[in-house]
Amino acid sequence: MRDGGSLDGRGIAWLAGGGDEGEIVLSTRVRLARNLQGFPFPIRAGVEDSGRILDRARVAIEASDSLREATVWKIDDLDQTDRGLLLERHLVSRDLVERQEGEPAFAALALAADDDLGVMVNEEDHLRLQAFNAGFDLDRAWRRVDRLDEEIGAVLPYAFHHEFGFLTSCPTNVGTGLRASVLIHLPGLVLTKEITKVLEGISQVGLTYRGLHGEGSEVVGNLFQLSNQTTLGKTEEELVDHLDRVTGKVIDYERSARSVLVKEAPTVLEDKVWRAYGILRTARSLSTQEMLNLMSGLRLGVSLKLIRTPSVRTLNEILVLGQTAHRSRAVGGSLDAAEADVARAAFVRERLAAEDESTGTDGPNGERN
Amino acid sequence: MTDDMLCDECGERPAEIQLTTIEESEMKTHHLCAVCASEKGVSSSPSAKAPLVDFLAQLGKAEHQESSREPSEPCPYCGTTAADFRRTGRLGCAECWAHFDSRLRGLVRRLQGSAQHVGKLYVHSGSEIGDRLAELAGMRRRLQRAIETEDFETAADLRDRIRDLEASD
Numbered sequence: 001m002r003d004g005g006s007l008d009g010r011g012i013a014w015l016a017g018g019g020d021e022g023e024i025v026l027s028t029r030v031r032l033a034r035n036l037q038g039f040p041f042p043i044r045a046g047v048e049d050s051g052r053i054l055d056r057a058r059v060a061i062e063a064s065d066s067l068r069e070a071t072v073w074k075i076d077d078l079d080q081t082d083r084g085l086l087l088e089r090h091l092v093s094r095d096l097v098e099r100q101e102g103e104p105a106f107a108a109l110a111l112a113a114d115d116d117l118g119v120m121v122n123e124e125d126h127l128r129l130q131a132f133n134a135g136f137d138l139d140r141a142w143r144r145v146d147r148l149d150e151e152i153g154a155v156l157p158y159a160f161h162h163e164f165g166f167l168t169s170c171p172t173n174v175g176t177g178l179r180a181s182v183l184i185h186l187p188g189l190v191l192t193k194e195i196t197k198v199l200e201g202i203s204q205v206g207l208t209y210r211g212l213h214g215e216g217s218e219v220v221g222n223l224f225q226l227s228n229q230t231t232l233g234k235t236e237e238e239l240v241d242h243l244d245r246v247t248g249k250v251i252d253y254e255r256s257a258r259s260v261l262v263k264e265a266p267t268v269l270e271d272k273v274w275r276a277y278g279i280l281r282t283a284r285s286l287s288t289q290e291m292l293n294l295m296s297g298l299r300l301g302v303s304l305k306l307i308r309t310p311s312v313r314t315l316n317e318i319l320v321l322g323q324t325a326h327r328s329r330a331v332g333g334s335l336d337a338a339e340a341d342v343a344r345a346a347f348v349r350e351r352l353a354a355e356d357e358s359t360g361t362d363g364p365n366g367e368r369n
Numbered sequence: 370m371t372d373d374m375l376c377d378e379c380g381e382r383p384a385e386i387q388l389t390t391i392e393e394s395e396m397k398t399h400h401l402c403a404v405c406a407s408e409k410g411v412s413s414s415p416s417a418k419a420p421l422v423d424f425l426a427q428l429g430k431a432e433h434q435e436s437s438r439e440p441s442e443p444c445p446y447c448g449t450t451a452a453d454f455r456r457t458g459r460l461g462c463a464e465c466w467a468h469f470d471s472r473l474r475g476l477v478r479r480l481q482g483s484a485q486h487v488g489k490l491y492v493h494s495g496s497e498i499g500d501r502l503a504e505l506a507g508m509r510r511r512l513q514r515a516i517e518t519e520d521f522e523t524a525a526d527l528r529d530r531i532r533d534l535e536a537s538d
Contacts, residue, residue, distance in 0.1 A: 035463060037493075038506030040447040044461035052506065124459070149489075157493035159463035164477065165486025167466050169459040171477050174466075176488040206482075211398060218398050233483025 001062045001110075002071045007082055010071070011091045013115045015320060017312035019135015023303040024251050026183040026223070026316065027090070030141040030240065031130040032149050033168045033177035037157040041169040042122050050106040050122050056156055057121045061110050064151035066144070069113040076105050081334055084325025087213065090132070090183075094213065096123045117144055119152075124169050125177075127152065136247065138180055142240045165232060175232025180243045183212070184250065187222040187300045188257030191269075198253055206230055207246055212292070221292030221319075226250065258304060273301030281352050285338075286345040291322055310355040318351055376402035444468040446510070505534055 014027050035041060036056060039049050054074075061067045075083065075097055083097035086109060096107050108121040120128040129152065131145035159167040165175035173179070189195040199209055208229040211219040226247055228239045261269050276297030280286075286294075299315050301307040310318075320326065327343040328335045335343055374384045377399050384400030443450040445468065449461030460466065466473060478484045508531050515524035 036506070037463065038504075038510060040462040040510070041460065043457065043459045044447045044449060049506075049510075052509075153491060153493070158491055160491040160493075161463075161466060161486070163485055164466055164473075165488060166491065167463045169461075171458075171460070171473060171480055174477065175481065175486045178488070230481045230483075232477065232481040232486055235488045 001058070001068065004073050004077055005071060007073075007078075007085050011086070011089045011111060011115045011118075012317075012320065014132060014134035015313060015316040017134060017316055019133060020137055021251055022135040022312060023299075024185055024254055025136035025247070026185060026319075027132055027134055028137050028141050028180075028182050029090075029130055029132040030138065030145045030178065030180045031128050032145055033125040033166065033173045033179075034127040034129060034149070034152070035159040035167055035169070036126050037159050039126065042124060042126065043169055045122070047105060053126050054106040054108055054121050057108070057110070057119065057127060060152045060155040061119065063155050064148060066117055066148040066151055067110055067112055067119065070110045070118075071113075072108055072110045074105075075099070075107040075109065081325050081328045084323075085329060088320055088323040088325050090213075090320075091118060092120055093123060093128075096120050117148060119148075125173070136182060136251075138182070138240050138244045138247075142180065142236065146236070173231050175230075176234075176236050176239060178231055178236050178239055179227050180240050181210075181225045181227035182243070182247050183223060183225050184247065184254075185221075185223055185296065185299055186250070186254050187296050188254045188261060189250075190222050192257045192260055194253065194257055198250060202226065202246065202250070203229070205242075205246060207243060220289050221296040223292070223296070258300070262304060269300075269304070270306055272297050273304075273306050277301070277307060277352075280348050282349070283345045285341040286322075286348060287341050288323055288344070291344060291348060292319070295319055310352060314351055314355050318348055322347055322351075374400055376400065378402070442468075446514075505531060508534070 019025070019028075036053060039045060039053055042050065042053075045053065058072065061070055061072065073086075075092075078086070078097075083092075086092045087094060087097055091111065092109055096109070099105075099107060106122050110119040110121070112118060116133050117131050118129075120130070129145050129148050131141040131148070133141055161167055166177040168174045168177055186195060186198075189198055202209060206229050207226055209219075210225045210227070212221065212223045212225070226243065228243055231239070234242075276294040280291070280294050280298060295315060295318060298307070298310070302310065302312065302315060322344050324335065324337075324340040324344070327340050327347060330347070331343065376382050376384045378401055382402035384402055386401045441451070443453075444461060444465045446464035447461035449465050451469070451472075454460060454465070454469065460469070460473075474484050508527055512524055512527040512531065515521070515527060
């Protein structure tokens with residue numbers, strides 16, 4: 001186990017893309033909420049208890065096979081930009097890095113050397129064990145986090161109740177403490193206005209959705225996080241399988257919607273994709289929201305082969321590295337909103353131009369003007 | 370559950386309901402408090418949070434009407450009150466689950482559709498370090514409460530036992 005250090009390149013392996021259904025499902029994650037016996041939950045824990053919880057978590061992390069080589073960052077030791085980096089990379093929740101004044105310190109993140117397994121310490125619960133991977137692979141994420149859970153739970157006694165299961169601070173997490181989610185891109189369903197029906201259907205079968213940055217975040221760029229709504233009364237495998245099956249159906253619906261668009265409105269579709277590309281390739285100022293929305297058009301175009309570049313990797317990289325904290329870190333300072341928009345536009349222009357050059361074309365599809 | 374988010378409409382009360390609309394093929398998500406949502410005529414029935422809000426509202430009423438009965442006492446372990454839970458939606462410790470059991474059972478059934486865990490079973494099979502850490506943690510907690518309630522005799526006893534246990538490293 002290592003303490004702190006640079007965040008450069010950490011936790012972004014999934015940006016390389018790939019994985020099952022990688023063009024529609026960006027990433028998959030499974031997390032387990034766990035609390036230790038004998039300590040109040042973080043909302044009630046004072047400084048001393050929070051420190052002891054982190055100490056114990058470190059003992060268990062060090063003792064585990066899965067996280068022996070992990071790096072542990074204390075959130076207090078990170079500046080605002082670094083905290084933003086973690087958030088933009090989806091490694092932590094807003095709750096963990098945006099501590100209110102008076103809230104206990106000792107919030108921390110442990111991240112495995114291979115970046116696809118981690119623990120948030122002293123978030124809403126003492127421990128949030130999480131596994132992530134690129135594309136659509138719930139089974140792998142579940143198996144990894146389950147194994148980590150066995151290892152940590154063998155060292156630290158968890159708060160467990162024979163009826164309520166694993167006890168959590170919020171009753172919406174109790175039982176398995178499991179939240180499985182997929183980050184999925186659904187522009188076809190949004191453009192065909194089928195999305196409301198699909199989202200209603202999802203909520204009727206016990207699933208829910210959120211925006212890019214999880215709980216309470218806006219849906220932007222047609223990116224949805226689908227996850228299980230309930231955590232009690234079903235086994236972990238049932239919860240994971242259910243999300244797996246429903247996501248499979250949503251992918252099918254999205255594909256059909258795209259086919260309809262290609263068939264019924266090819267010009268509108270093509271125009272949308274190329275306009276998105278045109279703005280991204282030339283704009284001098286881009287807000288995060290505008291970037292995410294335009295990137296959705298471009299991603300759709302790449303997926304439908306209406307446009308040849310950029311690659312999925314570049315699409316993913318722009319999505320994450322184009323956000324404000326990443327742009328701030330790139331210039332070694334902190335940018336105000338207007339400066340960030342300018343820096344973001346420059347970054348996007350460069351990345352898209354580089355891809356065109358490296359593929360040896362003057363423009364996508366090799367078109368020469 | 371994120372409770373720090375404020376209602377988009379009034380900017381005062383915590384947002385409890387997520388309303389999704391589609392305007393010019395852009396999805397928009399609005400976060401509303403229960404009051405503003407009902408003013409906009411939004412029914413909150415499919416929302417996951419709605420039962421929690423309902424339940425918490427009932428909890429408030431019940432406490433008002435039956436103030437002589439439970440659960441006016443805070444959790445004996447962490448001091449969380451029913452009002453705290455109503456405000457934050459979060460329990461303060463594992464003991465809260467026992468203390469507020471009768472009320473939580475109904476809430477959990479409504480939120481989760483079940484009140485019986487059927488997933489992984491957990492028995493901490495006594496790694497020595499784990500047992501000792503848990504015992505120590507519990508004793509430290511009791512010590513703190515003893516000091517708070519000025520029960521110095523218990524406090525002194527606990528302090529000695531903690532010292533012994535720590536020394537047995």
